[in-house]
Amino acid sequence: MMDVIFARALHVLAVVIWIGGVSMATTAMLPAVRRGLLGSDRLKAFQAIERRFVWQARTAIVVVGLTGIYMTERLDLWDRFLSAHFWWMHAMAGVWLLFTFVLFVAEPFILHRRFNTWARTQPERAFAWLQRAHWVLLTLGVVTILGAVAGSQGWSLF
Numbered sequence: 001m002m003d004v005i006f007a008r009a010l011h012v013l014a015v016v017i018w019i020g021g022v023s024m025a026t027t028a029m030l031p032a033v034r035r036g037l038l039g040s041d042r043l044k045a046f047q048a049i050e051r052r053f054v055w056q057a058r059t060a061i062v063v064v065g066l067t068g069i070y071m072t073e074r075l076d077l078w079d080r081f082l083s084a085h086f087w088w089m090h091a092m093a094g095v096w097l098l099f100t101f102v103l104f105v106a107e108p109f110i111l112h113r114r115f116n117t118w119a120r121t122q123p124e125r126a127f128a129w130l131q132r133a134h135w136v137l138l139t140l141g142v143v144t145i146l147g148a149v150a151g152s153q154g155w156s157l158f
Contacts, residue, residue, distance in 0.1 A: 003057060004074055018060035018099070019141040021053050026134040030096035034127045043119040058103050065096055089149035095144045099137070148154050 002033075027047055032038050038045035072078060080086035081093070119126040 004071060007067045007070050007074070010063055011071065014060040014063035014143065018057055018064060019138070019145060022134065022141055024139045025049075025053070026131065029076075030127065030131040030134060033129065034108070041050075042049055043116060044124055046119075046127075046130075054103065057099075061064070061100055061103055065100065068092065068096065084144050085156050086151065086158060088144065088151035091140075092148055095140050098140070141158040149151070 015134075030046075033042050033046045033049075037048075052137060077089070080089045115126060115130070
């Protein structure tokens with residue numbers, strides 16, 4: 001069982017790095033960028049920070065996915081996905097899939113180019129939208145974390 005303990009520790013560490021980064025971006029970095037506190041070129045300030053964190057987030061997402069699948073397989077927890085009682089398992093997988101799509105597909109292939117153009121032409125609207133999107137993602141992440149911790153300890157909505 002040492003392998004499961006190690007996988008769970010890596011899983012939690014990666015979630016802390018990933019969702020902690022989303023929290024920092026949502027509550028500290030984006031408000032500062034929107035107000036111009038990091039320089040008048042908001043897009044340049046945003047990109048300087050985002051460029052440094054995106055690979056940390058992507059790495060954390062991969063670790064979360066691999067350790068989550070490993071623990072589910074090793075502990076034979078697949079049947080939990082058949083029960084609403086374990087809604088938090090569905091939430092973890094769903095949030096992971098959403099962020100994986102955003103970080104590996106949407107952001108590099110769709111959002112990056114479109115957001116840059118939008119931020120140059122309508123910076124107020126672009127950064128307001130970006131911050132709202134981050135609030136939605138952060139809320140989903142926090143609810144999932146709370147549900148997963150409580151649910152793994154026996155608490156249930158049902």
